[in-house]
Amino acid sequence: MGGFPLAFMSPALLGALVVLPAIWFLLKLTPPRPQTEVFPPLRILARVLKREETPARSPWWLTLLRMAMAVLVIFALAEPVLNPRGASVSGDGPLVLVIDNSWASVIDWQERLDTANGLIDEAESRNVPVSLVLTAEPSQDATPSSAAAAREKLSAAKPRPLVPDRGRALAALSAALKGTRPGTLAFLSDGMAAKPDEGLAASLSALAPGEIRLIADDSSDTLALTEATNNADQLIAKVTRLAAGGPQQVIVDAQDQQGRPIASGTATFAPGETVAKAEIAAPFELRNDFARLSLSGLASAGAVHLLDDGFRRRKVALISGDANDEFQPLLSPLYYIQRALQPYADLIKSNDKDLATAIPDLLQQNPSAVIMADIGRLPPEMQQQLQRFVQRGGTLIRFAGPRLAAAPGDDPLVPVTLRQGERALGGALSWSEPQPLAPFAPTSPFAGLDPPDGVLVKRQVLAEPTPDLASRTWASLADGTPLVTARDIGAGRIVLFHVSAEASWSNLPISGEFVEMLRRVVQMAHTAGATTAGAATGSNATAAAPSLPPYRLLTDRGALTAEAGNAKPLELGPKRPAAASFDNPPGLYGSEDGFTALNLLPSGAELKPLDLTGLTLPVVREPLAGATATPLKPSLLALALALFVIDSLVVLLMGGAFAGLGKLRTPKGAGTAVILAAMLGAALTTALPHPALADDSKPGDDILLQRLDTTHLAYVKTGEADVDRLSERGLAGLTEFLTYRTTLEPGAPVGVDIAKDELSIFPIIFWPISATAPMPSAEAISRIDAYMRAGGTVLFDTRDQLNSLGNGEAGVSANGERLRQILANIDIPPLEPVPKDHVINRSFYLLHTYPGRYAGSPLWVEARQEARASQNGLTSGGDGVTPIIITGNDFLSAWAVDDNGVPLLPTVPPDENQREISYRVGVNIMMYMLTGNYKADQVHVPALLERLGQ
Numbered sequence: 022m023g024g025f026p027l028a029f030m031s032p033a034l035l036g037a038l039v040v041l042p043a044i045w046f047l048l049k050l051t052p053p054r055p056q057t058e059v060f061p062p063l064r065i066l067a068r069v070l071k072r073e074e075t076p077a078r079s080p081w082w083l084t085l086l087r088m089a090m091a092v093l094v095i096f097a098l099a100e101p102v103l104n105p106r107g108a109s110v111s112g113d114g115p116l117v118l119v120i121d122n123s124w125a126s127v128i129d130w131q132e133r134l135d136t137a138n139g140l141i142d143e144a145e146s147r148n149v150p151v152s153l154v155l156t157a158e159p160s161q162d163a164t165p166s167s168a169a170a171a172r173e174k175l176s177a178a179k180p181r182p183l184v185p186d187r188g189r190a191l192a193a194l195s196a197a198l199k200g201t202r203p204g205t206l207a208f209l210s211d212g213m214a215a216k217p218d219e220g221l222a223a224s225l226s227a228l229a230p231g232e233i234r235l236i237a238d239d240s241s242d243t244l245a246l247t248e249a250t251n252n253a254d255q256l257i258a259k260v261t262r263l264a265a266g267g268p269q270q271v272i273v274d275a276q277d278q279q280g281r282p283i284a285s286g287t288a289t290f291a292p293g294e295t296v297a298k299a300e301i302a303a304p305f306e307l308r309n310d311f312a313r314l315s316l317s318g319l320a321s322a323g324a325v326h327l328l329d330d331g332f333r334r335r336k337v338a339l340i341s342g343d344a345n346d347e348f349q350p351l352l353s354p355l356y357y358i359q360r361a362l363q364p365y366a367d368l369i370k371s372n373d374k375d376l377a378t379a380i381p382d383l384l385q386q387n388p389s390a391v392i393m394a395d396i397g398r399l400p401p402e403m404q405q406q407l408q409r410f411v412q413r414g415g416t417l418i419r420f421a422g423p424r425l426a427a428a429p430g431d432d433p434l435v436p437v438t439l440r441q442g443e444r445a446l447g448g449a450l451s452w453s454e455p456q457p458l459a460p461f462a463p464t465s466p467f468a469g470l471d472p473p474d475g476v477l478v479k480r481q482v483l484a485e486p487t488p489d490l491a492s493r494t495w496a497s498l499a500d501g502t503p504l505v506t507a508r509d510i511g512a513g514r515i516v517l518f519h520v521s522a523e524a525s526w527s528n529l530p531i532s533g534e535f536v537e538m539l540r541r542v543v544q545m546a547h548t549a550g551a552t553t554a555g556a557a558t559g560s561n562a563t564a565a566a567p568s569l570p571p572y573r574l575l576t577d578r579g580a581l582t583a584e585a586g587n588a589k590p591l592e593l594g595p596k597r598p599a600a601a602s603f604d605n606p607p608g609l610y611g612s613e614d615g616f617t618a619l620n621l622l623p624s625g626a627e628l629k630p631l632d633l634t635g636l637t638l639p640v641v642r643e644p645l646a647g648a649t650a651t652p653l654k655p656s657l658l659a660l661a662l663a664l665f666v667i668d669s670l671v672v673l674l675m676g677g678a679f680a681g682l683g684k685l686r687t688p689k690g691a692g693t694a695v696i697l698a699a700m701l702g703a704a705l706t707t708a709l710p711h712p713a714l715a716d717d718s719k720p721g722d723d724i725l726l727q728r729l730d731t732t733h734l735a736y737v738k739t740g741e742a743d744v745d746r747l748s749e750r751g752l753a754g755l756t757e758f759l760t761y762r763t764t765l766e767p768g769a770p771v772g773v774d775i776a777k778d779e780l781s782i783f784p785i786i787f788w789p790i791s792a793t794a795p796m797p798s799a800e801a802i803s804r805i806d807a808y809m810r811a812g813g814t815v816l817f818d819t820r821d822q823l824n825s826l827g828n829g830e831a832g833v834s835a836n837g838e839r840l841r842q843i844l845a846n847i848d849i850p851p852l853e854p855v856p857k858d859h860v861i862n863r864s865f866y867l868l869h870t871y872p873g874r875y876a877g878s879p880l881w882v883e884a885r886q887e888a889r890a891s892q893n894g895l896t897s898g899g900d901g902v903t904p905i906i907i908t909g910n911d912f913l914s915a916w917a918v919d920d921n922g923v924p925l926l927p928t929v930p931p932d933e934n935q936r937e938i939s940y941r942v943g944v945n946i947m948m949y950m951l952t953g954n955y956k957a958d959q960v961h962v963p964a965l966l967e968r969l970g971q
Contacts, residue, residue, distance in 0.1 A: 114204030156185035161193035182322030245323035375807030395422025412511030436508035574608035751913030792835035873910030
């Protein structure tokens with residue numbers, strides 16, 4: 022048709038247009054309209070006298086309507102086609118067809134086949150050989166052949182869920198042509214740039230064809246999902262489109278393993294933008310059921326983003342061995358762990374400091390992992406619960422610290438046998454220097470990470486050398502000592518970081534690599550309710566087998582199939598590909614027990630249009646034949662039918678078919694019944710819960726409120742009347758001494774039952790140990806442990822003048838043995854005798870000894886190794902105080918007085934000066950309890966005065 026955008030498949034039928042004049046004359050006459058007259062006769066006679074004329078021809082507009090209907094029918098029978106494709110295959114050389122059968126071609130694959138078949142038909146009519154290559158095929162046979170062979174090869178082609186490799190296809194084409202110059206090169210492109218450096222323009226120019234015909238559609242439906250981020254409160258999916266057109270909205274569906282949509286979000290493209298994000302707000306338990314994301318209404322591999330177990334957001338329980346300091350969070354053992362995991366996991370904590378209550382409550386919430394920061398001793402029942410949690414598939418992650426270093430070496434909840442105590446690197450008493458990290462082994466879950474630069478370890482807990490230590494080591498220091506060890510127990514795993522979770526032992530927690538290390542360990546944990554066979558992306562089984570076989574592969578339509586084809590196992594670790602390839606098509610790799618997802622496009626990829634910059638040959642751009650060659654016959658017939666309906670209605674109207682409708686009249690006075698339904702509902706007062714009033718207090722709350730008005734000294738009721746009486750009088754004597762010598766005016770001493778009384782209102786509790794008293798229950802000891810963990814202090818007094826912490830069994834008294842039994846179920850930190858520069862020695866009085874009724878036993882407090890190493894006099898972390906004090910000097914007996922203020926018991930040996938110093942020890946302990954290590958700041962006074970020039 023000479024380039025005209027309209028052609029007729031049956032142009033001979035247009036000759037029927039010559040009969041249009043005859044149709045005009047046949048349509049111009051219409052029968053007269055029948056008249057309907059109404060009685061009475063006089064009215065008929067009056068109208069008879071009036072002569073009326075009936076038109077002898079139809080109205081011009083009706084005739085024109087019928088002529089237009091006839092023209093439309095004739096044009097429709099001639100089968101007009103809009104934008105027909107003309108024959109343009111050159112006969113100067115072979116026809117070369119380069120067809121993108123990538124994931125994006127599935128949308129218009131049939132149109133591509135129609136276009137290619139049309140070109141092959143033209144080549145056959147000109148007796149031109151055809152060379153055909155498909156860019157998404159791993160192997161190519163580009164040898165020019167007959168049109169029939171090319172047509173057979175094309176019929177066997179199909180879209181692939183891959184990105185095209187045009188460089189490989191054009192290289193095979195160049196080798197097959199052997200220098201022969203193509204007459205026509207038709208490139209049926211998907212419109213996308215496959216790689217930034219694919220060199221397409223240079224490869225096409227090297228073929229030197231007579232002409233290049235670039236055939237592609239408008240790419241308006243080419244969209245892809247390239248990223249999914251599971252945040253704390255929602256999932257964010259990244260969608261990219263190829264055509265940067267006007268505004269567009271795309272629905273992203275989240276589906277479960279059965280393909281059922283369970284949530285959705287909308288991605289909105291702004292005009293001219295090619296990237297948009299969809300937010301899918303759902304509880305993380307529901308998000309953990311997401312198996313794939315897909316674009317609604319699109320069936321292609323690019324419109325699907327597969328999710329595996331590594332995507333699921335874990336619930337992680339946090340347990341600390343120390344009190345949380347809200348005013349100094351950087352000193353909290355859980356601070357850096359929370360900052361590292363908050364973007365990737367849902368963190369849960371218990372406000373209860375009693376581990377016997379906190380651990381069961383946390384395990385009831387089905388966490389994937391439990392992180393314990395510096396917890397040494399655990400009650401046996403809690404150990405058993407955590408063991409069952411690990412054996413069922415949970416992950417227990419532990420961090421070392423002073424408490425774990427002081428714990429016994431038979432802890433079943435550590436992956437390796439630990440030496441008691443910690444190893445100090447650097448400092449005045451150590452010959453070794455702080456150690457950096459060694460490179461991570463290829464079999465380690467941390468493989469691929471660069472060792473943190475500048476990270477040094479100053480302290481660590483050491484593992485006993487065993488034959489399997491190397492296989493359990495995930496990370497080590499430069500000197501070969503383990504930094505991270507792990508062991509599988511049942512279906513779960515225990516992981517131990519041999520350093521603390523805060524920056525006192527190393528600066529690893531404040532490094533960026535700590536985030537990735539901890540994230541990888543948590544991602545290896547199984548989500549609640551997931552399979553317990555192990556995630557395929559990071560278990561020890563993965564280290565033994567660094568590749569995974571194909572399990573389910575993605576088809577070109579975005580469906581999963583069990584057909585593996587020629588897919589190779591997926592390499593893990595540093596060699597893992599970032600996107601799908603010929604060897605590793607997109608899909609799931611592993612087994613039904615655990616798999617990892619490989620998606621079509623790399624994370625964060627964006628679709629870019631095809632770039633032919635640098636092409637030295639002219640390019641003729643054409644649309645796909647099937648996409649734009651539009652037949653107009655159906656539209657013309659539909660329009661002719663619509664005109665026929667209009668003509669029929671006009672004829673009926675002119676024939677009086679609707680004249681009877683005029684007789685219908687609206688009855689007069691039709692009353693409009695307006696029913697007013699006014700529902701006046703009385704607001705019934707619902708049974709709302711009443712606010713807590715003073716009258717709603719529990720039994721014993723009145724006594725608790727009385728104790729909150731001032732500071733009270735408390736002692737533990739042992740159940741022995743003489744011991745409890747002596748404790749009460751001892752604290753009464755110390756209270757009186759504090760009132761006269763200091764500004765502190767404590768209230769009356771209080772005896773507490775540690776099994777049921779509230780302990781948190783007391784800054785310190787004195788516990789006189791008696792071997793003949795009933796042994797406290799495990800619940801009572803657990804409450805004392807929680808009290809110490811929350812910041813309280815317990816002063817244990819064996820009252821035997823002996824070193825109650827001695828290692829020799831012969832030197833342990835009965836009271837000392839009872840103390841050992843009590844402390845065996847309490848997670849206490851390492852202890853040391855009070856050093857001479859401790860804050861207790863100068864919190865009020867200047868002290869050097871700590872006598873009570875006796876003067877031979879040392880005063881034990883929490884050891885602060887970092888203070889001794891730094892030699893700055895600070896022996897307490899932050900503003901905290903030691904949670905435990907142990908003595909055998911019987912303080913309470915030395916302070917005990919009767920109602921007249923007379924001492925009840927003499928000192929041994931009798932010495933009133935010793936009693937005076939004993940009172941001063943009590944004053945210093947109370948001031949230390951109430952002010953913390955604030956007095957330690959006095960060490961900075963000389964430096965401050967020097968700066969002030971004084």
